[in-house]
Amino acid sequence: MALIAAITVCASGVEDEPFLGDGEIEAGEDPEAELARAVQNPVASLISVPFQNNLNFEVGPKSKTQNILNIQPVYPISLSEEWNLITRTILPVIHQPPFFPDKGRICGAGDLTFTPFLSPARPGKFMWGVGPVFEFPTASDEVLGTEKWSVGPSAVVLRMTGPWVYGTLINNVWSYAGDGDRANVNRMLLQPFINYNMPDGWYLSSSPIITADWEADSSNQWTIPIGGGFGKIFKIGRQPMNFSIQSFYNVESPRNGADWTLRLQLQFLFPK
Numbered sequence: 001m002a003l004i005a006a007i008t009v010c011a012s013g014v015e016d017e018p019f020l021g022d023g024e025i026e027a028g029e030d031p032e033a034e035l036a037r038a039v040q041n042p043v044a045s046l047i048s049v050p051f052q053n054n055l056n057f058e059v060g061p062k063s064k065t066q067n068i069l070n071i072q073p074v075y076p077i078s079l080s081e082e083w084n085l086i087t088r089t090i091l092p093v094i095h096q097p098p099f100f101p102d103k104g105r106i107c108g109a110g111d112l113t114f115t116p117f118l119s120p121a122r123p124g125k126f127m128w129g130v131g132p133v134f135e136f137p138t139a140s141d142e143v144l145g146t147e148k149w150s151v152g153p154s155a156v157v158l159r160m161t162g163p164w165v166y167g168t169l170i171n172n173v174w175s176y177a178g179d180g181d182r183a184n185v186n187r188m189l190l191q192p193f194i195n196y197n198m199p200d201g202w203y204l205s206s207s208p209i210i211t212a213d214w215e216a217d218s219s220n221q222w223t224i225p226i227g228g229g230f231g232k233i234f235k236i237g238r239q240p241m242n243f244s245i246q247s248f249y250n251v252e253s254p255r256n257g258a259d260w261t262l263r264l265q266l267q268f269l270f271p272k
Contacts, residue, residue: 033201035201035240035271036201036202036242037160037197039231039233040195040203042156042169043086043128043156046074047269047270048073048074048242048268048269048270049071050265050266051267052069052265053068053069053070053263053264054067054263055261055262056068056258060098060099062098064098066094066097066258068093069094070092071092072089073089074089075087081122083121084121085116086129087115087116094107096143106141106144108140109140109144110139110145111136111137111139111146112135115154117131117154117156118131125159126157126158127157129155131154132151132153132154133173134150135149137179146175146185147179148175148178148185149175149177149178150185151174152172154169155169155171156168163198164194165193165196165197166192166193166194166195167192167193169190169191170191172186172189173186173187174186186213186214187212187214188211189209190209191210193207194207201232201233202230203230203231204229205228206229206246208224208225208227209225210223210225219254223254225249225250225260226248227248227249228246229263231244231265239268239269241269244267245264248261248263
């Protein structure tokens, strides 16, 4: 939901001062530091294309490895001088280990998620965004998706204090249509995050993705990871890039869920 960061006002009440972490490289800003803040900000006005790869270990009854590559383009739209619409799309490509005797490893697309965040163009002490989240049954195999159409609310709030960035993103989706033989969807995602930005585009980060499946029994509802990692802004030729790596151990997970996860992300950045 890979992808979170620092934003604040450089000088409160002075409209011609640059806003940190908004995704625009302005006069007086360190480009690497500004991009480091922007890639961590879910509602920055920054076009980017992240490829987030999650290796989930000890999955399923045979304790195999699952791989999920999330393709996550972000495209901001300026609605007015006061408001932006930040569109975020997630399409997972899943390599699923066998769960059933008559099924081998399955590879294909999962369900697509789309979130348009309405967010202030010129933030104050806190940066925030709100909007709906839609989940579409685009999975190429029934095992890789819910076969349900789902919708719900989503919100994000964050703040930067010096080099520290902290905040959270939350959403919940409910199914409203789809295959009547499949289970209903009622699922929450909560992603708290904390970042520490350092010189030359380096940063430390922890952004665990906590989920709760409210349709499951109480012993199989929660996935709660702990962990973190680091990242770096760099360039290939003139193309700005972001690379990060994080590792998480699941202190709570459903039956057949992963024990731990290694998350690698490579992100193409297109600043203004």
